[in-house]
Amino acid sequence: MSWKPHIDNRRWVKLPLMRRYLKHGARCFSYVQYILVGAIAVAWLCGFTVLQVSSESMRPTLNPDDRLLVARFDSVHGTSVIPRFGPRRRQIVTFRSVEDKSVMFVKRVLGLSGDRIQISRGVLFVNNVPQVEPYAILMRDEKWPLSVGPDRRAVTVPPGYYFLLGDNRPSSRDSRSFGMIAASDLTGVVIGAWSDWRPWGIRLLAMWRW
Numbered sequence: 001m002s003w004k005p006h007i008d009n010r011r012w013v014k015l016p017l018m019r020r021y022l023k024h025g026a027r028c029f030s031y032v033q034y035i036l037v038g039a040i041a042v043a044w045l046c047g048f049t050v051l052q053v054s055s056e057s058m059r060p061t062l063n064p065d066d067r068l069l070v071a072r073f074d075s076v077h078g079t080s081v082i083p084r085f086g087p088r089r090r091q092i093v094t095f096r097s098v099e100d101k102s103v104m105f106v107k108r109v110l111g112l113s114g115d116r117i118q119i120s121r122g123v124l125f126v127n128n129v130p131q132v133e134p135y136a137i138l139m140r141d142e143k144w145p146l147s148v149g150p151d152r153r154a155v156t157v158p159p160g161y162y163f164l165l166g167d168n169r170p171s172s173r174d175s176r177s178f179g180m181i182a183a184s185d186l187t188g189v190v191i192g193a194w195s196d197w198r199p200w201g202i203r204l205l206a207m208w209r210w
């Protein structure tokens with residue numbers, strides 16, 4: 001009687017199946033990449049763009065390296081590609097820097113044309129009404145404007161301009177330092193944000209009404 005070695009064929013069957021699964025997985029991942037690139041291209045053509053946060057001026061709402069989905073403004077009419085999308089009070093917008101038009105900033109709209117703005121002990125007053133800002137990091141001893149004469153206790157936002165502030169008040173350069181922002185310099189309203197480590201956890205930031 002001859003002896004034949006025992007061969008477990010099951011182990012050899014698993015390897016081709018594993019290779020097949022890996023191949024299909026890589027192919028599906030490529031499809032997902034193509035779909036995402038296509039979706040971004042379509043969004044851009046429809047009036048949307050994606051920007052990245054590079055500073056801490058909007059903490060805790062926005063963190064450095066967050067991605068922003070921005071609905072671009074019509075530079076002629078000053079309106080968003082989405083009907084009834086701002087700029088409205090407390091919406092987060094993007095705009096061109098006053099000093100360098102090639103640099104983009106992101107801040108929150110807190111003063112509209114005709115509003116009277118004042119900051120006293122860190123509290124923002126709009127038309128003499130104190131604003132509750134749970135999203136902001138405040139400077140409790142802040143006073144703005146610094147001049148407290150009878151004619152400068154509050155600043156009125158001129159027509160066609162906006163008063164913008166960062167949520168992280170101690171670390172933000174905004175309308176307190178470079179003044180009001182013209183409507184023509186606004187480039188879009190932020191409607192959502194997400195982090196690199198949580199790409200599917202998009203946070204909706206824009207409001208239909210305020």
